[in-house]
Amino acid sequence: xxxxxxxxxxxxxxxxxxxxxxxxxxxxxxxxxxxxxxxxxxxxxxxxxxxxxxxxxxxxxxxxxxxxxxxxxxxxxxxxxxxxxxxxxxxxxxxxxxxxxxxxxxxxxxxxxxxxxxxxxxxxxxxxxxxxxxxxxxxxxxxxxxxxxxxxxxxxxxxxxxxxxxxxxxxxxxxxxxxxxxxxxxxxxxxxxxxxxxxxxxxxxxxxxxxxxx
Numbered sequence: 001x002x003x004x005x006x007x008x009x010x011x012x013x014x015x016x017x018x019x020x021x022x023x024x025x026x027x028x029x030x031x032x033x034x035x036x037x038x039x040x041x042x043x044x045x046x047x048x049x050x051x052x053x054x055x056x057x058x059x060x061x062x063x064x065x066x067x068x069x070x071x072x073x074x075x076x077x078x079x080x081x082x083x084x085x086x087x088x089x090x091x092x093x094x095x096x097x098x099x100x101x102x103x104x105x106x107x108x109x110x111x112x113x114x115x116x117x118x119x120x121x122x123x124x125x126x127x128x129x130x131x132x133x134x135x136x137x138x139x140x141x142x143x144x145x146x147x148x149x150x151x152x153x154x155x156x157x158x159x160x161x162x163x164x165x166x167x168x169x170x171x172x173x174x175x176x177x178x179x180x181x182x183x184x185x186x187x188x189x190x191x192x193x194x195x196x197x198x199x200x201x202x203x204x205x206x207x208x209x210x211x212x213x214x
Contacts, residue, residue, distance in 0.1 A: 043183070044139075044141045044179075044183065045141070045142075045143070045179045045183065045213075046183050046184050046213040046214070047085040047087070047088065047213055048084065048085055048213060048214060049082075049083075049084055049213070049214045050083055050084070050085060050091070050093075050211055050212060050213040050214065051080075051081070051082055051211070051212050051214075052080075052081045052082075052083075052093075052209055052210065052211035052212070053078070053079070053080055053081075053210055054078070054079050054081075054190065054207040054208060054209030054210070055076070055077060055078035055079065055207055055208070056076070056077065056205060056206050056207035056208055057074065057075070057076060057077075057206055058075045058076055058077035058099050058101070058203065058204075058205040059072070059073065059074050059075065059101075059203055059204055059205070060072070060075070060101055060201055060202070060203040061201070061202045061203060061204075062200070062201050062202060063103060063107065063109070063119070063199075063201055064109060064110060064157075064163055064167065064196060064198075064199035064201050065107065065108065065109050065110065065199070066109075066110045066112075067108070067112070068106065068107065068108045068113075069106050069107060070107070070201075071103060071104060071106070071107055073101040073102060073103050074101065074102055075099055075100050075101030075102060076099065076100055077098065077099040077100075077205055077207065078097070078098050078099075079095050079096070079097045079098075079207070080095065080096050081094065081095040082095075083127070085213070088131065088134075088142075089130060089131050090128070090129070090130055090131075091127075091128075091129040092126070092127070092128055092129075093126065093127045093129070094124075094125070094126055095123075095124070095125055095126070095127055095151065096122070096123070097121075097123040097124075097125070097153065097169075098120070098121070098122055098123075099120060099121045100118070100120040101118065101119055101120070101121075102118050103116075103117055103118055103119065104116075105117055108162070109162040109163045110162070110163055110164060110165060111161050111162045111164075114161055115159060115161040115162040116162070117162070119157055119158065119159065119162055119163055120157070120158050121155045121156065121157050121158070121169075122155075122156045122158070123154065123155045123156070123169050124153055124154060125151055125152050125153020125154065125169070126151060126152065126153070127149055127150065127151035128149070128150055128151070129147055129148070129149040129150075130147060130148055130149075131146075131147045132145075132146050132147055132148060133145070133146050134146075142179075143179045143180075144176065144177070144178050144179075145176070145177050145179075146174065146175070146176050147174070147175050147176070147177060148172070148173070148174055148175075149172065149173065149174075149175060149190065149192070150170075150171065150172035151170070151171055151172075152168065152169065152170045152171075153168075153169050154166055154167075154168065154169075155167045155169040155196060165198070167196045167197060167198045167199055167201075168196070168197040169194060169195070169196055169197075170194065170195050170197065171193065171194035171195070171205075172192060172193060173190060173191050173193055174190070174191060175188055175189060175190035175191070175209075176188055176189055177209075177211070184212050184213050184214070185210070185212055186210075187208070187209070187210055188208070188209045189206070189207070189208050189209070190205075190206075190207050190208075190209060191204070191205070191206050191207075
């Protein structure tokens with residue numbers, strides 16, 4: 001009989017103690033829940049160090065000349081640029097521009113009649129670009145930007161006999177750029193007006209461009 005009472009007492013103690021232990025352990029489980037590993041996210045548009053190429057028709061209205069005619073001169077230009085995005089709005093870069101322009105035999109440049117005809121230029125320099133306004137796509141990501149860009153460089157002409165002196169080239173103009181869903185790539189179109197400071201030559205260019213951001 002005493003054994004039965006002892007067993008009953010042990011059973012009652014278990015009924016009272018076990019739920020208490022379970023309740024005591026519950027906060028620890030809530031405090032340390034099992035969490036999923038956070039998903040890795042990527043920027044929709046890459047910004048920072050970039051490399052760009054652009055090229056297209058380039059025209060000089062009155063090419064450099066001391067004497068003789070200064071005829072309208074059509075041509076082509078290509079530019080390679082390396083730069084850095086200072087956030088979403090500003091970019092700075094260094095470029096090398098190459099151009100080739102056609103001119104007739106009556107164009108003698110600064111040669112005094114010793115040479116005539118076509119000429120080319122190589123222009124190293126620097127640029128500054130500002131995004132003026134951006135438009136978001138259906139996913140609320142700003143992919144299309146209208147911008148203004150300005151730059152300056154030292155124009156080195158060839159052949160030297162035709163145009164022996166270097167000049168300062170300054171240019172500026174608007175453009176539009178679309179950041180593709182490939183993240184690193186963007187494409188655009190730019191229209192710029194240019195001016196050769198020493199010779200007073202005006203020009204303009206229309207240049208599609210492709211850019212890759214690292």
